[in-house]
Amino acid sequence: MxxxxxxxxxxxxxxxxxxxxxxxxxxxxxxxxxxxxxxxxxxxxxxxxxxxxxxxxxxxxxxxxxxxxxxxxxxxxxxxxxxxxxxxxxxxxxxxxxxxxxxxxxxxxxxxxxxxxxxxxxxxxxxxxxxxxxxxxxxxxxxxxxxxxxxxxxxxxxxxxxxxxxxxxxxxxxxxxxxxxxxxxxxxxxxxxxxxxxxxxxxxxxxxxxxxxxxxxxxxxxxxxxxxxxxxxxxxxxxxxxxxxxxxYTRTSLTETERSALRERFHGRRISIVVDDALVDGPVLSRLAREHAVDFSIIQGGVARVKDQPYGQLSLALYGDDPAIDRFVSELASQTEVISW
Ligand SMILES: Nc1ncnc2c1ncn2[C@@H]1O[C@H](COP(=O)(O)OP(=O)(O)O)[C@@H](O)[C@H]1O
Ligand SMILES: [Mg+2]
CATH class of the missing domain: 3.40.50.300 (P-loop containing nucleotide triphosphate hydrolases)
Structure with missing residues (x-):
């Protein structure tokens, strides 16, 4: 160069x-x-x-x-x-x-x-x-x-x-x-x-x-x-x-006030994750959910494409056995950034 x-x-x-x-x-x-x-x-x-x-x-x-x-x-x-x-x-x-x-x-x-x-x-x-x-x-x-x-x-x-x-x-x-x-x-x-x-x-x-x-x-x-x-x-x-x-610009990350409101409505475990190409290229989210028998709802977020690459942030409410959710979250954390809240 x-x-x-x-x-x-x-x-x-x-x-x-x-x-x-x-x-x-x-x-x-x-x-x-x-x-x-x-x-x-x-x-x-x-x-x-x-x-x-x-x-x-x-x-x-x-x-x-x-x-x-x-x-x-x-x-x-x-x-x-x-x-x-x-x-x-x-x-x-x-x-x-x-x-x-x-x-x-x-x-x-x-x-x-x-x-x-x-x-x-x-x-x-x-x-x-x-x-x-x-x-x-x-x-x-x-x-x-x-x-x-x-x-x-x-x-x-x-x-x-x-x-x-x-x-x-x-x-x-x-x-x-x-x-x-x-x-x-x-x-x-x-x-x-x-x-x-x-x-x-x-x-x-x-x-x-x-x-x-x-x-x-x-x-x-x-x-x-x-x-x-x-x-x-x-x-x-x-x-x-x-x-x-x-x-x-993106308005995807949640404020503490928004999180409190969402905690009232969604009683599963809640996480926010960074979405980038690593997460989109393979169907990572659904595969991990299936493997660990975890269900999830998307409760907030957005994924945009910037110059042909995805990026964004999603918040999920997770449902399942605690140990299963733990395994799901830790494996997801090896793929992308995960915040539990
Ligand atoms: N010709 C100048 N004479 C004196 N101060 C200047 C002049 N041009 C810019 N400044 C000052 O330098 C700083 C940076 O300005 P500038 O480079 O125009 O910033 P930006 O383009 O990011 O708005 C500002 O505090 C501005 O007031
Ligand atoms: Mg200027």
């Missing part, structure tokens, strides 16, 4: 804050992003996500530490080299940042003109891009005539026009409704798949990250509090900030 982006010990303290000891926007960040992956950065507002993203194309300089893109220290680049870097790192924004006075064609063509492309090549490239983003008939529309989703399609076409190897997406779907968000998420996935572009997705929305990213880091107050495979993060969030972001 080729490393495309690396941050080592990166900190950022914005100047000019009244309180000199105020918390830095980023504090000692280490991060490695491989060529061709979609990497997610998630965190609440003010966590430092945009600051981190802007360092990758040299729009922001670290106070300490180093940012390498394709092995090159971004801080050591000359102005000319920095311009070249920005052609190989496209960016899309929450507010689209289109030029309102230019047509859709003009918006997408501008970075190519700046890069010195020939008119005929520009026309062909913009035509191909418009087809790719599904705006074939809109070349001469103005941004104000487009819906939010269409504007973001133009933003994406413009960002990938000069064939960058990296695309930075800063809350690209945050101004869009859920249906349009899904369409833009699909488009970003095809940008990654068809052109092999490495994508760094910044968002505060767990559902966006879970549909897009292979690996994620959770940012909180300028720190990476947790990193890992998206499925591992969703199924077993280790840090409270992660659990908060996952929990408000």
């Amino acid at each position: 080729t490393e495309r982006i690396r941050l080592t010990g990166v900190s950022k303290q914005y100047p000019g804050k009244k309180d000199a000891a105020s918390a830095p926007a980023l504090d000692n960040i280490d991060l490695s992003i491989q060529a061709g992956e979609i990497y997610g950065l998630i965190g609440r507002s003010g966590a430092g996500k945009s600051t981190l993203l802007r360092m990758i194309n040299g729009l922001e300089a670290p106070t300490r530490g180093e940012v390498h893109v394709d092995g090159v220290d971004v801080q050591k680049l000359s102005q000319a080299e920095l311009r070249t870097l920005r052609h190989s790192v496209g960016m899309v924004f929450q507010q689209f940042s289109l030029w309102n006075s230019r047509t859709v064609f003009g918006n997408i063509a501008t970075p190519l003109k700046i890069a010195g492309w020939k008119e005929a090549d520009i026309a062909r490239r913009v035509g191909d891009l418009l087809d790719f983003v599904g705006l074939g008939g809109k070349a001469f529309a103005r941004p104000r005539q487009l819906s939010g989703g269409q504007k973001q399609r133009v933003g994406i076409a413009r960002a990938i026009a000069s064939r960058p190897s990296i695309l930075l997406s800063d809350e690209a779907t945050s101004a869009l409704d859920p249906q349009t968000t899904t369409e833009i998420v699909d488009l970003l996935r095809s940008v990654n798949r068809e052109f092999g572009i490495t994508i760094v997705v910044v968002t505060h929305e767990m559902d966006v990250i879970s549909q897009l990213a292979d690996r994620v880091s959770i940012l909180s107050d300028g720190h990476i509090v947790e990193s890992g495979d998206i499925h591992q993060i969703l199924a077993r969030p280790a840090h409270p900030v992660t659990a908060g972001l996952v929990g408000s």
